[in-house]
Amino acid sequence: MEKVIELEDVWVRYGNQTVLEAVNLELKEPNGLLGIIGPNGGGKTTFLKVLLGLLKPYKGSVKIFGKPPEKSRDLVGYVPQYRRFDFDFPISVWEVVLTGRMSHTGFLKKYSEEDKKAAEEALKTVEMFQLKDRQIGQLSGGQRQRVFIARALATNPKLLLLDEPNSGLDPHMQDELYRLLNRLKREMAIIMVTHDLSAVSVYVDRIACLNRTLHYHNSKEIPVEDLEATYQCPVELIAHGVPHRVLERHKGSS
Ligand code: ADP
Numbered sequence: 001m002e003k004v005i006e007l008e009d010v011w012v013r014y015g016n017q018t019v020l021e022a023v024n025l026e027l028k029e030p031n032g033l034l035g036i037i038g039p040n041g042g043g044k045t046t047f048l049k050v051l052l053g054l055l056k057p058y059k060g061s062v063k064i065f066g067k068p069p070e071k072s073r074d075l076v077g078y079v080p081q082y083r084r085f086d087f088d089f090p091i092s093v094w095e096v097v098l099t100g101r102m103s104h105t106g107f108l109k110k111y112s113e114e115d116k117k118a119a120e121e122a123l124k125t126v127e128m129f130q131l132k133d134r135q136i137g138q139l140s141g142g143q144r145q146r147v148f149i150a151r152a153l154a155t156n157p158k159l160l161l162l163d164e165p166n167s168g169l170d171p172h173m174q175d176e177l178y179r180l181l182n183r184l185k186r187e188m189a190i191i192m193v194t195h196d197l198s199a200v201s202v203y204v205d206r207i208a209c210l211n212r213t214l215h216y217h218n219s220k221e222i223p224v225e226d227l228e229a230t231y232q233c234p235v236e237l238i239a240h241g242v243p244h245r246v247l248e249r250h251k252g253s254s
Contacts, residue, residue, distance in 0.1 A: 010060035038210035077152030100154035142173030
């Protein structure tokens, strides 16, 4: 079966700042939730942009479903960082989700019945169809997050990418979000990047660290070597030239 993701020795820099160093990651399972953890400014969004083909590494190879990222865009859904949106923009829930179909339909083209059906199904999946005519600015944070997930689901992706989906949500809303991801992961591969996986850790099948620097659990700093014991699931370091390596200290102690 085709691998979902294959990154080999990927390096990215902005000007002379290297942001991703020797990233190696292989994801084979078509279902499940992979958490990518790293501190703020640690290159998590950059990493997602590489998977989306929006940024080209200056070194290394990236394959998504066996193809270069720009050729597999139709198979990938993306939920950008929620706090970057301007919620005063006058647009309804229904319109937001339909824009997810633009890659199929083309910009400023008329939406087809198929587009509308896909948007309806996506909104039903996240249990937001009944609010489809609401303005996005009238929703709670958790509801908005679900609308943006529906937008990403409207193209029926096989891989769903989420950038800090838990930020700005209170614990109850976070819990609803994680239960939704837990349901969705049966049908697709999901990758979420975040600086703190503590609340979602029960649903995560695998954790990858983008670097050795600070990691957090319940807002407390913990060393990368202690992550595996903290999260009780496989943890690997995927950057800085340390590919596919389960942290040795815990391998030895288990
Ligand atoms: P994270 O998502 O982990 O917070 P980012 O990938 O957004 O990290 O950013 C990693 C580093 O790259 C930061 O130091 C950030 O300032 C820098 N950076 C991000 N995007 C750009 C850009 N377009 N141009 C220059 N520097 C950038």
